[in-house]
Amino acid sequence: MLLVIEQILNGLQLGITLFLMSAGLTLVFGIMQVINLAHGSFYMIGAYVGATVAARTGSFLLGVAAALAGAAIAGMIVEVIVLRRLYRREHLDQVLATFGLILFFNELTRIVWGRQPLMMDVPA
Secondary structure, eight states, X not given: OHHHHHHHHHHHHHHHHHHHHHHHHHHHHHHHSSOOTTHHHHHHHHHHHHHHHHHXXXXXXXXXXXXXXXXXXXXXXXXXXXXXXXXXXXXXXXXXXXXXXXXXXXXXXXXXXOSSOOOOOOOO
16 A cells, blocks of 8 residues: 555656646747757756866866856857747747757767766865
């Protein structure tokens, strides 16, 4: 009986999590009027840039600043080159283009940083 209650609570937790994620994405996509599925790629670029700078300089705070700058610069470039052309297009065009951006950024990070994970020390 304890297992059944535990599984019910796990299902409830997962359901609430999925609801919150979908509600948040609906609000964001509704307000922005563009479906950008590549937003996670900007986080990835920022993380790789931040880890690289932190490993090279030994400063975690400098790595965080570089991560913010790297993600912001990548976002601005994508906005100017790709997203501005998609504002007047259909949602399917936006989904396909931003999914293509995901594939592009994944390959770009493999080319620049390789397939091995980056290791860094725990900040003190």
